Amino acid sequence: DAGVIQSPRHEVTEMGQEVTLRCKPISGHDYLFWYRQTMMRGLELLIYFNNNVPIDDSGMPEDRFSAKMPNASFSTLKIQPSEPRDSAVYFCASCLGTGGGGQYFGPGTRLTVT
Amino acid sequence: GQNIDQPTEMTATEGAIVQINCTYQTSGFNGLFWYQQHAGEAPTFLSYNVLDGLEEKGRFSSFLSRSKGYSYLLLKELQMKDSASYLCAVRDPYGQNFVFGPGTRLSVLP
Numbered sequence: 001d002a003g004v005i006q007s008p009r010h011e012v013t014e015m016g017q018e019v020t021l022r023c024k025p026i027s028g029h030d031y032l033f034w035y036r037q038t039m040m041r042g043l044e045l046l047i048y049f050n051n052n053v054p055i056d057d058s059g060m061p062e063d064r065f066s067a068k069m070p071n072a073s074f075s076t077l078k079i080q081p082s083e084p085r086d087s088a089v090y091f092c093a094s095c096l097g098t099g100g101g102g103q104y105f106g107p108g109t110r111l112t113v114t
Numbered sequence: 115g116q117n118i119d120q121p122t123e124m125t126a127t128e129g130a131i132v133q134i135n136c137t138y139q140t141s142g143f144n145g146l147f148w149y150q151q152h153a154g155e156a157p158t159f160l161s162y163n164v165l166d167g168l169e170e171k172g173r174f175s176s177f178l179s180r181s182k183g184y185s186y187l188l189l190k191e192l193q194m195k196d197s198a199s200y201l202c203a204v205r206d207p208y209g210q211n212f213v214f215g216p217g218t219r220l221s222v223l224p
C-alpha cells in the first residue's frame with residue numbers, strides 16, 4: 001500500500017493567492033482528516049470526513065478555508081485568499097472505523113505564504 | 115472541551131528507560147493515543163488505550179488511568195532512533211474528533 005498521498009509537498013505562494021492542497025487516503029479507509037501543525041499551536045484538527053461527508057469542521061479557522069471530498073479516494077483543502085499566518089505544515093490522515101487502530105498520516109504539505 | 119498537558123522536553127541515555135507523561139481534562143473520553151513524530155516527518159501511530167491499565171508493544175508500553183486523567187508512554191532500551199517528539203491525543207466520545215497534546219521532544223544521548 002502506498003499510504004496516504006499528499007501533494008504538493010512544498011508550496012510557496014504570495015499573500016492573496018489561492019492555495020489547493022490535495023490528499024489521497026489509504027484505500028478502504030472511511031475516515032479522512034485534515035490537520036495543521038505549527039510550532040506555536042501544535043497539531044490541530046481542522047475538519048474530518050466520514051464516507052466522504054464532512055462531520056466536524058469546527059476546527060476550520062475561518063471562511064477562507066474550505067475542504068471537499070468528492071469521492072472516497074480524493075480530498076482537497078483550499079485556502080482563498082491565503083495569508084502569511086496560514087504558513088504551516090498541513091497533514092492529511094485516514095483511518096478505518098472508530099476503533100483503536102490509530103490514524104495514518106500523509107507526509108504533509110509545507111505551506112509558506114509570503 | 116479538551117485540555118492536554120505534556121512536558122516540553124526530556125533527555126535520556128541510550129539503553130535507559132524513560133517515561134513520558136500526559137495529563138488531560140476532558141468533557142468526554144473515548145480513547146487515548148500515542149504518536150511518534152521525527153523532525154520533519156509525519157506522526158506515526160504507536161499505541162491506544164481506552165480501558166485502564168497497561169498496554170505493552172515490544173519496547174513501548176502505554177498506561178492509562180481514566181479516573182486521574184493520566185497516561186504515560188514508557189520506552190525501554192532506548193535507542194538513538196527514539197529521539198523524536200511524542201504526542202498524546204484524546205478522542206472525544208461523539209465521533210472522531212482528536213485533540214493532540216503539545217508533544218514531548220525526547221533526546222536520546224549516547
